[in-house]
Amino acid sequence: QKEVEQDPGPLSVPEGAIVSLNCTYSNSAFQYFMWYRQYSRKGPELLMYTYSSGNKEDGRFTAQVDKSSKYISLFIRDSQPSDSATYLCAMSEGGGADGLTFGKGTHLIIQP
Amino acid sequence: DSGVTQTPKHLITATGQRVTLRCSPRSGDLSVYWYQQSLDQGLQFLIQYYNGEERAKGNILERFSAQQFPDLHSELNLSSLELGDSALYFCASSGYTSYEQYFGPGTRLTVT
Numbered sequence: 001q002k003e004v005e006q007d008p009g010p011l012s013v014p015e016g017a018i019v020s021l022n023c024t025y026s027n028s029a030f031q032y033f034m035w036y037r038q039y040s041r042k043g044p045e046l047l048m049y050t051y052s053s054g055n056k057e058d059g060r061f062t063a064q065v066d067k068s069s070k071y072i073s074l075f076i077r078d079s080q081p082s083d084s085a086t087y088l089c090a091m092s093e094g095g096g097a098d099g100l101t102f103g104k105g106t107h108l109i110i111q112p
Numbered sequence: 113d114s115g116v117t118q119t120p121k122h123l124i125t126a127t128g129q130r131v132t133l134r135c136s137p138r139s140g141d142l143s144v145y146w147y148q149q150s151l152d153q154g155l156q157f158l159i160q161y162y163n164g165e166e167r168a169k170g171n172i173l174e175r176f177s178a179q180q181f182p183d184l185h186s187e188l189n190l191s192s193l194e195l196g197d198s199a200l201y202f203c204a205s206s207g208y209t210s211y212e213q214y215f216g217p218g219t220r221l222t223v224t
Contacts, residue, residue: 032211043114043202043215044155088155092211097167099145099157100213 003027006089006103014111019076023089023103026070030091033065034100035074038086047074047087051094079110115139116216118203124222130191133219137184137205143167144186145206145213146178150199160210161186168210193223 006023013019021035032051036044050056053067062075076083086107090100115138125131137144146158148171157170161180172178175193180186190197200220204213 043217049211096208096210098210099160099170102155104154
């Protein structure tokens, strides 16, 4: 079992829909949970990070973490064609001395 | 633009050769991370340097090595290259904490 599982998709939805992207993980030591967006052949772009369990909202994006279930989600409201990209979840134990553990990414397509 | 720069953008070389990838972190960031992204493995953490010192190691092969210089730029050296080393190599930087990492545009390495 991989440390972080993420459905690769593709996930195709119409413009304006609410998108739900998810990851599950096995390492209970993870404390920080990140979402990155990656356009084709570009570097990952940090969208938001969350510490421990709870919700965090930033514009059209909402991140949720449920540590008891080892399950994290990213919701995108009013999706736009420009949101079409690969979304990567990432996790860290924190503390300053570790790299991020990534899911393999979900390819999202927003149809105009 | 994340503020992290990487050179070169593309590199084509033959098996058995040695290459050096270069990264300059965002202004003020002391930590540099190296990641490898391939289709089958996803984004994998290789190594972290903080202010010139190695801080954490991930799935880095013995044929690979890195260093961080006094001006905080970093180099990743890949030697005895194999076809399987063909991948995107990303550099990221952060402040003291490891969870808020900003990625560069990457170097695409092709080994023929």
